[in-house]
Amino acid sequence: QVRLVESGGGLVQAGGSLRLSCADSGRTSSIYATGWFRQAPGKEREFVAAIRWSGGFTYYADSVKGRFTISRENAKNTVYLQMNNLKPEDTAVYYCAASTRPGGGSFYRPSEYEYDYAYWGQGTQVTVSS
Secondary structure, eight states: OOOEEEEOOEEEETTOOEEEEEEEOOSSOOOSEEEEEEEOTTSOOEEEEEEETTTOOEEEOTTTTTTEEEEEEGGGTEEEEEEOSOOGGGOEEEEEEEESSOOSSOSSSOOOOGGGOOEEOOOEEEEEEO
16 A cells, blocks of 8 residues: 655755655555645645656646756655745645546646545645745
8 A cells, every 4th residue: 555754844944945755655556646735824735746657757836847846766666856945935734645547637747636646645844934
């Protein structure tokens, strides 16, 4: 089964960087895509980025393009979210999620929709100060 373990959150000043990790610790799993979502206080949960394991196709929300990079490391069953030039508006709880089927999106673009991701991590807090 899929078991997601997140790490890497913390407190940084604007302009700083953080790298989030999402590892699948399950013994047998077949993840199709892994996505990152975030939710700030008083706001709806929003899509951040996603990567398809086969082929490594990626998709980013406009708000993070050019600043965030999602990647995978097969040997560790881990997906990373490198966050550079962080802004106060990036402050949120970040969740990683995994799908085992293609779901929405397209062949080259992983899905951005929450309902396509069946497995979720517990979330990690990212706080960016001015």
